[in-house]
Amino acid sequence: GAVVSQHPSWVICKSGTSVKIECRSLDFQATTMFWYRQFPKQSLMLMATSNEGSKATYEQGVEKDKFLINHASLTLSTLTVTSAHPEDSSFYICSASAGTVSYNSPLHFGNGTRLTVT
Amino acid sequence: ELKVEQNPLFLSMQEGKNYTIYCNYSTTSDRLYWYRQDPGKSLESLFVLLSNGAVKQEGRLMASLDTKARLSTLHITAAVHDLSATYFCAVDKNAGGTSYGKLTFGQGTILTVHP
Numbered sequence: 696g697a698v699v700s701q702h703p704s705w706v707i708c709k710s711g712t713s714v715k716i717e718c719r720s721l722d723f724q725a726t727t728m729f730w731y732r733q734f735p736k737q738s739l740m741l742m743a744t745s746n747e748g749s750k751a752t753y754e755q756g757v758e759k760d761k762f763l764i765n766h767a768s769l770t771l772s773t774l775t776v777t778s779a780h781p782e783d784s785s786f787y788i789c790s791a792s793a794g795t796v797s798y799n800s801p802l803h804f805g806n807g808t809r810l811t812v813t
Numbered sequence: 814e815l816k817v818e819q820n821p822l823f824l825s826m827q828e829g830k831n832y833t834i835y836c837n838y839s840t841t842s843d844r845l846y847w848y849r850q851d852p853g854k855s856l857e858s859l860f861v862l863l864s865n866g867a868v869k870q871e872g873r874l875m876a877s878l879d880t881k882a883r884l885s886t887l888h889i890t891a892a893v894h895d896l897s898a899t900y901f902c903a904v905d906k907n908a909g910g911t912s913y914g915k916l917t918f919g920q921g922t923i924l925t926v927h928p
Binding site for chain 2: 701727731740788791802803805
């Protein structure tokens with residue numbers, strides 16, 4: 696079945712530094728990838744939609760200059776948290792869609808990246 | 814704005830008992846998902862429901878969808894400890910579109926099954 700890989704699984708960084716998270720679709724071409732954030736004991740909130748070869752679309756309230764998204768190929772999207780602060784500490788999860796091809800298929804999520812900013 | 818509401822948010826069950834988790838959503842959508850999340854882990858896909866009246870079953874879990882009522886249910890039969898987890902429903906924002914995967918999640922239901 697479709698597999699989405701996310702790397703790293705966890706990262707600890709100092710305040711003010713930047714962190715890059717990768718999301719890869721391993722056995723299908725993902726025209727669209729989605730980035731979610733989950734704070735402790737809360738639900739998942741969509742941050743942005745990443746389309747291959749075009750600019751990402753951000754949800755209301757998400758700073759596009761802080762959360763840089765690049766989707767340079769059909770199998771890889773990256774999320775860079777720039778100038779991270781402790782309030783950015785969260786669980787970041789990506790998912791991938793092959794568009795209409797996956798209409799009858801479940802969406803698969805990456806394993807998530809736990810970011811801790813100290 | 815699409816809103817998705819689950820209830821209950823906390824569910825403590827005895828092993829062997831049955832219970833139902835409800836998921837209501839506010840606007841039309843042609844797809845609803847159920848996921849399971851274990852502590853510290855990502856999401857595991859349980860069901861995709863695509864049409865009115867859809868019913869799917871896997872083991873002790875059964876999910877249904879009523880698009881007219883904008884309601885989905887996740888029924889647990891004869892609960893066992895291994896079912897303890899957080900369960901999320903999620904509705905696809907791109908109803909009727911050609912690109913899928915933009916989800917709005919419910920708050921999650923924390924299920925604890927005890928002896």
